[in-house]
Amino acid sequence: MMHVAAGVLVDGAGRILIAQRPPGKHLAGLWEFPGGKLEPGEDTAAALERELDEELGIAVDPLSFEPLIRIPWSYGERAMCLDALVVRAWSGEPAALDAAAIAWRDPRDIDPAMLAPADRPILAALRLPEHYPITPADLSVDTAITHVRVALARGERLIQWRLPSMPLTQARAGAALLLPDLHRFGASMLLNRDIEGARDLGLGVHLSAAQLRELDTRPLPLSQWVAASCHDAEELALASRLGCDFATLSPVMTTASHPDAEPLGWPRFAKLVEAASLPVFALGGVGPGDAAVARMHAGQGVAGIRGFGAMASRTGFAPSLR
Known part of the structure; x- marks a missing residue:
């Protein structure tokens, strides 16, 4: 090589x-x-x-x-x-x-x-911040909108809109209400699994591991973020072949939501990320304070739900953060 x-x-x-x-x-x-x-x-x-x-x-x-x-x-x-x-x-x-x-x-x-x-993954790493918060699954649409607006005001610039218990049309309508806020802050939002909604709204999409196996081509143009949930080397390779811009890799540590899932640990996380061909966020049992640790282990930063709602994030693109 x-x-x-x-x-x-x-x-x-x-x-x-x-x-x-x-x-x-x-x-x-x-x-x-x-x-x-x-x-x-x-x-x-x-x-x-x-x-x-x-x-x-x-x-x-x-x-x-x-x-x-x-x-x-x-x-x-x-x-x-x-x-x-x-x-x-x-x-x-x-x-x-x-x-x-x-x-x-x-x-x-x-x-x-x-x-x-x-060179495209290098550009993605430059553009991506060190935090990737995800909306809590049990929120109402109105509460989730408030959650995102608070996060934007506190400095977050990359957010995943994930409301699995809501009807798709209702979740999509809530995302549409946030478009002016995203534009004002220069922020990006990815819809969880909703390719059609992302295409219609001009947002990004965060694919499930199952979608990685179903899709043959990148579902959105290069101007819209495409990310994926990954758990092992095979899924990271699938994400790269599909042309995803970045991925999450989980679980890094033991989580309350999946206590029986075997955590990767930081050494294994680093080994998988170093072999990947795209930026990767650590997910699972990590919080905003672990961003520096993730970067020390080849990661782009950290993603998560718990612990991200009330924290202040730095702004700017990645060279100012790394």
Whole structure:
């Protein structure tokens, strides 16, 4: 497997640098994060330092790199492991020395379709926050709306709308009432299992593990989040093949709702996430205070129901959080 280092340069305005692959190369015309493969005997940081000098003409300090995400990927028979590192400081002005063009973009304004497929999970990791709260299942629609509005006011920017005991049309109507709030806060909401509702409302969808096995193609365009509930390596692989943007992996710890389910534990969680090809939130027996622990174990952050209702979350996209 080829090992590749990618640099996510973030400037003072929060923009990131992307580079367009030149004519004649694999995936020519698509955009990517600058970097390249490790030479024999090189570690990831040293390789990225060299590649950024060769490709952009800038000097960086490897000690300042921040790990973002590791992506195993395969382009047909070409297998690779892509290590993405955030870079915030450098000397020199980046130039397109080995690319058709370079551009600075707000990560929220980048169309994932313009990126090479292996680079799309990197963009997702940049956009996603460290918390993914889920509405409690036993709420009425009105109470759930209030729950989401309070969470938005306190800083949450990614929420799963899950009301399994409510009729689908009623739950969907409640989600529609939150559209102005989501727009005002620049937040995203995913409907649990409701693909049709997500498509109609322009929201994301969070798929069940059963739906992963039923679907053949990604159910929504790349402009709308698609996530999935996963519990093992097989389901994480299914989520990646379907083109999901991120997943939850559970249960990490023992939970009151599923006391008989064997927890993964943090070491097993990390092993599964490192082999996954998309950002993964820890779910099950974790709370907001465990976000740093999840990141230490290769996770994007934490998801959950209990403990998320009355907490304040940081804002911004992921490079400001990691």
